[in-house]
Amino acid sequence: MARTQMKIAVIGTGYVGLVSGTCFAEWGNNVVCMDKNAQKIAGLRQGRMPIYEPGLDDLVKRNYAAGRLDFTCDLAEAVKGAAIVFIAVGTPTRAGHEDADLSFVYMAARELASLIADDTVVVVKSTVPVGTGDVVQRIIGSVRKADTFSIASNPEFLREGVAVSDFLAPDRVVIGVEDERAGKRLIELYESMVTLQNTPVIITMRRTAELIKYAANAFLATKITFINELADLCEQVGSNVSDLALGMGLDKRIGASFLTAGPGYGGSCFPKDTLALLRTAEDYGVTLGIVEETVAANDARKRRMALKVAEAFGGDIDGLTIAVLGLTFKPDTDDMRDAPSVPLIEALQRMGGRIRAYDPVGIENAAKVLDGVDFFEDPYECAWNADAAVIVTEWETIKKIDLVQLKHHLRQPVLIDLRNALDADAAEELGFHISAVGRPAST
Numbered sequence: 001m002a003r004t005q006m007k008i009a010v011i012g013t014g015y016v017g018l019v020s021g022t023c024f025a026e027w028g029n030n031v032v033c034m035d036k037n038a039q040k041i042a043g044l045r046q047g048r049m050p051i052y053e054p055g056l057d058d059l060v061k062r063n064y065a066a067g068r069l070d071f072t073c074d075l076a077e078a079v080k081g082a083a084i085v086f087i088a089v090g091t092p093t094r095a096g097h098e099d100a101d102l103s104f105v106y107m108a109a110r111e112l113a114s115l116i117a118d119d120t121v122v123v124v125k126s127t128v129p130v131g132t133g134d135v136v137q138r139i140i141g142s143v144r145k146a147d148t149f150s151i152a153s154n155p156e157f158l159r160e161g162v163a164v165s166d167f168l169a170p171d172r173v174v175i176g177v178e179d180e181r182a183g184k185r186l187i188e189l190y191e192s193m194v195t196l197q198n199t200p201v202i203i204t205m206r207r208t209a210e211l212i213k214y215a216a217n218a219f220l221a222t223k224i225t226f227i228n229e230l231a232d233l234c235e236q237v238g239s240n241v242s243d244l245a246l247g248m249g250l251d252k253r254i255g256a257s258f259l260t261a262g263p264g265y266g267g268s269c270f271p272k273d274t275l276a277l278l279r280t281a282e283d284y285g286v287t288l289g290i291v292e293e294t295v296a297a298n299d300a301r302k303r304r305m306a307l308k309v310a311e312a313f314g315g316d317i318d319g320l321t322i323a324v325l326g327l328t329f330k331p332d333t334d335d336m337r338d339a340p341s342v343p344l345i346e347a348l349q350r351m352g353g354r355i356r357a358y359d360p361v362g363i364e365n366a367a368k369v370l371d372g373v374d375f376f377e378d379p380y381e382c383a384w385n386a387d388a389a390v391i392v393t394e395w396e397t398i399k400k401i402d403l404v405q406l407k408h409h410l411r412q413p414v415l416i417d418l419r420n421a422l423d424a425d426a427a428e429e430l431g432f433h434i435s436a437v438g439r440p441a442s443t
């Protein structure tokens with residue numbers, strides 16, 4: 001793309017920072033990704049990816065080899081001469097609370113303050129509660145003159161598993177600015193990409209940009225929860241939620257995406273962002289009743305999934321072996337943060353179940369958060385001698401599982417498909433007792 005090259009620094013080299021930085025480099029910019037985690041940076045410099053994200057490996061290696069992308073633990077080196085500094089550090093739920101932990105963002109701001117050059121635009125890409133940009137402005141403003149820097153918000157909407165293509169071809173770019181310098185700089189950065197693809201750009205106040213991200217995630221979480229509740233009703237009245245979702249989703253006002261019933265949403269964003277939005281609303285004396293209900297319904301649903309497994313055995317799984325197929329919160333990622341598989345497995349273990357588990361890439365991260373689980377890299381090996389197989393993540397390898405082989409490996413032909421990933425009719429014909437989501441269980 002023909003455009004001005006910029007020097008860009010990205011602070012925080014995780015799912016968002018690494019993907020963003022690499023894609024900025026792919027557009028021809030000179031990018032330095034900085035992280036405090038020395039192991040991560042050393043690995044990246046040797047071509048080892050710290051996360052599993054399809055397509056990222058090649059892109060990182062190509063841009064690193066071309067000299068457009070570099071990695072460092074040295075903040076001063078990263079921000080030297082940078083026209084834009086992105087903050088892409090984590091904003092997890094604060095331990096023991098429900099609001100966002102902004103300590104990483106504020107620490108990055110404090111550390112940056114004396115190191116950035118005059119005229120730098122600092123952009124908060126992390127998902128942060130409304131007003132965080134104002135605090136970052138004050139932190140940096142306590143060290144340098146107000147007219148020597150700008151603070152902008154540019155929330156990120158990429159989805160793990162398709163992060164690179166999402167970043168390179170987003171549905172929209174949201175830019176929140178309070179001054180002309182920041183607006184011009186960010187438009188310049190995104191200009192060729194948005195022109196080429198006709199991407200809508202929303203330029204708004206910084207506080208509105210911050211809130212857009214939370215509103216979007218809360219809406220998506222609500223949509224998932226809506227179809228999950230309808231799935232419960234389908235099970236009781238003998239309807240099929242997949243057909244129901246199709247019939248609803250073809251209405252353009254509704255849209256087909258995020259109408260797939262399952263075990264409840266998880267991942268690194270929806271659970272923490274819905275909670276953080278509720279805390280913001282509470283701080284300002286506003287009730288977001290729909291979001292409150294969504295959070296409560298989703299928590300209850302995740303807990304109920306273990307009962308669904310137990311129901312297949314008349315409510316008692318004590319001493320039984322359960323093969324859990326899929327551990328990550330969704331396919332094509334190694335991310336286990338708030339994955340529905342974790343509360344499910346823990347509840348099954350409390351009921352006396354012994355757990356064998358398969359995941360194509362999530363085992364390393366799963367082993368950090370789960371105890372007493374035998375892990376397998378092959379789904380059939382995982383199913384061997386188990387009393388039931390439970391589908392928790394709809395990986396391609398799981399969707400394509402050979403039902404005949406699966407039945408042969410299991411001790412009992414019991415299948416609980418929490419993602420409706422398999423052909424339930426075919427499974428029933430083979431003699432499986434199948435319990436899926438949003439359709440009556442086989443008898």
Ligand code: NAD
Nearest residue numbers: 012013014015016035036037089090091104108126127156
């Ligand atoms: P992550 O945990 O994968 O990465 C954060 C990185 O920041 C870590 O490598 C950590 O070592 C580093 N870090 C923390 N403090 C630092 C500091 N002071 N200096 C340098 N590095 C520091 O997090 P993530 O999933 O990339 O999320 C980052 C932000 O983006 C969050 O606010 C998240 O809500 C938001 N977001 C995430 C996604 C997603 O799908 N993961 C999508 C959109 C937005």
